[in-house]
Amino acid sequence: MPRFPNISEHAHSVSPRVYSQLAQRARAKNAEVYPLHVGDTYRDPVRAAQAEEQRSEEQPGLHKYAPVQGEPSAIDAFVDYVRARHGEAIDPELVQLMSGTTAGLSIVCQVLLEPGDEVLLPSPFWPLSRGIIATKGAVPVQVPFYTRLDEPDFDPEAALEAAVTERTVALYVNTPSNPSGRVLSEDTVAAMMRVVRKHDLWLFCDEAYEEIYFDREPPEAIWKRPEVRDRAIAFHTLSKTFGFAGARIGFTHGPKSVMGTVRGMQTFHTYCASRPMQFGAVGALREGGAWVEESRSLYRDAGYRAADELGVARPEGGTFLFLDLSELLEAGAEDCSAFLERCADRGVLLTPGRACGEDYARWVRLCFTSVPPARLEAALGRLAPLFRRPS
Numbered sequence: 403m404p405r406f407p408n409i410s411e412h413a414h415s416v417s418p419r420v421y422s423q424l425a426q427r428a429r430a431k432n433a434e435v436y437p438l439h440v441g442d443t444y445r446d447p448v449r450a451a452q453a454e455e456q457r458s459e460e461q462p463g464l465h466k467y468a469p470v471q472g473e474p475s476a477i478d479a480f481v482d483y484v485r486a487r488h489g490e491a492i493d494p495e496l497v498q499l500m501s502g503t504t505a506g507l508s509i510v511c512q513v514l515l516e517p518g519d520e521v522l523l524p525s526p527f528w529p530l531s532r533g534i535i536a537t538k539g540a541v542p543v544q545v546p547f548y549t550r551l552d553e554p555d556f557d558p559e560a561a562l563e564a565a566v567t568e569r570t571v572a573l574y575v576n577t578p579s580n581p582s583g584r585v586l587s588e589d590t591v592a593a594m595m596r597v598v599r600k601h602d603l604w605l606f607c608d609e610a611y612e613e614i615y616f617d618r619e620p621p622e623a624i625w626k627r628p629e630v631r632d633r634a635i636a637f638h639t640l641s642k643t644f645g646f647a648g649a650r651i652g653f654t655h656g657p658k659s660v661m662g663t664v665r666g667m668q669t670f671h672t673y674c675a676s677r678p679m680q681f682g683a684v685g686a687l688r689e690g691g692a693w694v695e696e697s698r699s700l701y702r703d704a705g706y707r708a709a710d711e712l713g714v715a716r717p718e719g720g721t722f723l724f725l726d727l728s729e730l731l732e733a734g735a736e737d738c739s740a741f742l743e744r745c746a747d748r749g750v751l752l753t754p755g756r757a758c759g760e761d762y763a764r765w766v767r768l769c770f771t772s773v774p775p776a777r778l779e780a781a782l783g784r785l786a787p788l789f790r791r792p793s
């Protein structure tokens with residue numbers, strides 16, 4: 403039990419900020435800095451979603467508290483969106499509007515996890531997922547996964563099985579994935595679901611990139627599979643799909659046994675998400691269809707361009723490339739710090755792979771949607787010489 407002046411044990415396990423030093427270094431040497439470490443978009447959301455469009459004359463009490471569950475119009479718009487995108491009718495009562503998936507996952511973990519419980523976290527992963535689990539005093543169990551999918555002898559079921567213990571309570575899945583850019587195949591998902599059922603785990607489905615997939619059919623949502631419907635909690639966010647990250651709007655839904663308590667827990671966190679932005683979310687969900695399609699095509703072009711320029715496989719979805727530097731690092735280099743500094747010296751900021759998993763010290767992550775295409779092109783021009791493999 404921590405006593406003044408100590409902080410709690412689990413707070414120690416959350417990683418410190420890694421970017422500020424690199425950003426300083428980049429700014430000191432370059433007039434223009436390219437923040438490809440930030441997972442965001444250069445695009446403004448559709449007009450009806452924008453903050454400037456939310457008006458007190460049209461929405462009386464615009465700045466009052468919203469209902470804890472969320473504005474009914476936003477819940478309805480989300481349920482309609484899910485019906486159109488996933489062909490599923492979800493019960494509006496089982497939907498909770500939260501301040502993005504960051505808050506959603508945090509609150510669900512608060513409801514479902516006890517300190518010491520373990521959550522299977524296929525890696526590389528969205529950096530905050532690990533921290534969110536750790537801040538509850540639970541243990542994120544990292545399982546190298548997405549980067550192994552093409553290995554001929556990789557067995558997804560065996561990899562997860564090997565990580566299961568008495569304390570395992572949940573599996574977190576994200577497809578299309580940050581940072582790998584992979585979309586999980588039906589076989590891989592089926593294997594993962596066998597583990598979930600066999601060990602009676604909760605299933606956390608992170609749908610952040612559900613609209614961002616390239617040259618393929620829309621990926622099938624995992625949460626709607628009949629074999630896991632009773633235990634799947636889905637996290638949808640408007641941050642990526644509708645370019646609405648700063649608005650902090652996400653929707654979580656799951657089984658009745660959980661969602662009532664989630665709503666109660668939400669009261670003690672933020673009470674409700676920003677009310678004006680909930681009305682903005684209605685605009686995004688109702689009027690953002692063409693915006694989403696246009697973004698998908700722009701993001702695909704950006705992702706393919708970046709992959710081609712750096713000589714790696716094209717992404718299947720999402721907004722990132724995850725790059726293995728093993729062949730590029732100096733002999734004896736333990737991690738990519740020196741490489742990241744060289745990138746910063748050229749004005750380009752990338753994320754150290756270790757933020758996405760302990761096995762990825764020799765990898766880096768690049769977001770290809772954080773700056774507009776012309777700036778991305780300039781950044782790639784600066785990076786390309788550093789990515790030339792020794793012949």
Ligand SMILES: Cc1ncc(COP(=O)(O)O)c(C=O)c1O
Nearest residue numbers: 441502503504528580610639641
């Ligand atoms: C997989 C994944 N989930 C969730 C989020 C964050 O979602 P939100 O902005 O809704 O908190 C991100 C952001 O990068 C992400 O990559």
